[in-house]
Amino acid sequence: MSGETQGKLTILDIARLAGVSKATVSRVLNRNPSVDPVLAQRVMKVVQEHNFVPNITATVLAGGRTQLIGVLAPPLNWPAIPEIMRGVAEYLEGSPYEIVLYCIGSQRNHADVLNRILAMRMISGLLAIFPGGLARQLPVHFQQGLPLVMIDDQEEPEGVPWVGVDNLTSAYKATQYLLACGHTRIAHIQGPLSYHCTVERYQGYCQALREAGITPDPDLLFQSNFEQSGGRHCASVLFARERDRWPTALFIGNDEMAYGFLEVAQELGVRIPEDIAVVGFDDYIISAHTNPPLTTVHQPFSDIGRTAIDLLLSMIDHMSEKQPTRDGRQTSGGVPTQDYRMDPPCIHLPTTLVQRASSRSVLPASRQPGSNS
């Protein structure tokens, strides 16, 4: 209310009002310690009274760092994205940074997006969420000094800082849970094999079975597409079999396919969990509302976003302190400073199994399995 931002003041105006030079104002604004605290006070007072905010474009042009973080994301209505973005946005709210959002859809010339973004030289770091085909270009830019973090489940995390979950362990626990429920014929619907998470989840599934002395039965493995339609398809195939070839439980590679599966089950009058217990993976919001509500592995999406952005900001702080290419090791304030480029961090967040009505123990009440994870 006090100072209208319209008058487009510049540091020069502030300088005059405070009776100092542009340079001093600039220094105050950038918290340069070499300025007299008294002067700084005076300047800050003027700045606040007039609600002054430096022109960011000029700042960048002059070589300062932007307060802008680029976020490369698939369409926001993909189920996991809003939650991830919430984590990102909430974290960034407490910082001076803003988000520049690059949504990659179908139309855009994918190959060029990254180049354009970087050519604009506007962001000081990039968070790449499910970058798909763009994942290939990421390591290069990272090596060239762009602070960069990837959230992905498709490519194997290599060459760039990465945040995600431990799919193998998660799938292992999900399967173990079904085993603990007393099931022995446990089927699995997996996603596209090109996805890294597909493989990991399958491995976790197999490992749990083997440890229980069960050999994974190829007859109980379905390969699909991670989409609802895929779940529907697998359901039809499965339910078309004679009843004694059905499994008693099913671990589905993601929730989306589970939705399709549950739909078909309901249409065909197959009772879940009585006839078949179902466990999914992801725990999108919808999963609590399906019929029946879906037992599933909860991915902490907002935490993933938060963690990724936290890592990114620390990378920005760190990488900007050093020259583009310097010798690896150095120490700051007793804390051993890692060289992100030599050894890109890879953070795995824990998942939890959320039990809902789509699964249930087939054991007598006295031997129910524990609650979760």
Added chain:
Amino acid sequence: MSGETQGKLTILDIARLAGVSKATVSRVLNRNPSVDPVLAQRVMKVVQEHNFVPNITATVLAGGRTQLIGVLAPPLNWPAIPEIMRGVAEYLEGSPYEIVLYCIGSQRNHADVLNRILAMRMISGLLAIFPGGLARQLPVHFQQGLPLVMIDDQEEPEGVPWVGVDNLTSAYKATQYLLACGHTRIAHIQGPLSYHCTVERYQGYCQALREAGITPDPDLLFQSNFEQSGGRHCASVLFARERDRWPTALFIGNDEMAYGFLEVAQELGVRIPEDIAVVGFDDYIISAHTNPPLTTVHQPFSDIGRTAIDLLLSMIDHMSEKQPTRDGRQTSGGVPTQDYRMDPPCIHLPTTLVQRASSRSVLPASRQPGSNS
């Protein structure tokens, strides 16, 4: 692949390579018609070969317009937001513009956000989605020349360009549908009265009843909070009554409350739609998955986003052609140019009623109501 963007070329480099001056390159890049087509060709060739993209910060600083659209939004995991953003992003993909996303959560000093955004002088237009308390400041900035569009259901659309749905008509049709189903005791759960949409939806509800010769019964009107908890609460209150005071149908002011209502109904064994038919408003993704799936008024969120951004871009084109404050009327190319500031456009998009299992006709089969609006 051809031209690495790393070398940070400038128009000066391009100029040299093409054997022309900076000015000419700039003109070519900005499609200035006063440049020799042959020269333009030569320049463009160099530009493309080197994958050159002008430094956007310099462009802005020099007075050119940014290709950045500010989007002010609530947390992205609010149900309607991802769909709206999808519309926005998809539309923008076909344009040279990018999104700067400002998520407003709880922490941030709300009053300042807008000032900061504008002080940075980085965006050429602003899309305000459910701005809440910030709505008050919008008209001022709009009048001062900032291209601005609001998507909101809380404030009455006045003083700023606005895109949304016709709540009154939508509610009217929803109620009319229940009447056509044969219901006469139709209850309504409304949201906070401070919301403009609450009032409009209530008016539509009343109007439909009155036209059917029914006086709205205060006993069948519930005032709540637009949240799931509110729906639960109303359900408990309602179901605690003697059975003959129950309505046979219920028009709920938004889907969120409907979810809560359905939950309680299921917990208490009340059959939907047999005991009470339920119609909601919004049609969030979850609504197709509830138990039973929810009949509801579909808001075309992605269209709303698309329309809003379309309007915004045309405003940007238009408002930048004129001096900050000039005389009102002028004509361009035979098309009468509107002065957005004199008369802010207000676009109402149509809704559709989506029929699902939570509602059903109580009439004999021969007199079923038609499918939808």
Added chain:
DNA sequence: TTGTAGGCGTTATCAC
């Protein structure tokens, strides 16, 4: 510690 001056990459206003 503080001020001065040059430069960041573009656009825009001039002359030519």
Added chain:
DNA sequence: GTGATAACGCCTACAA
């Protein structure tokens, strides 16, 4: 039509 050149607002040596 084309080419110099002065802004644009800030940062940062360098000088004082």
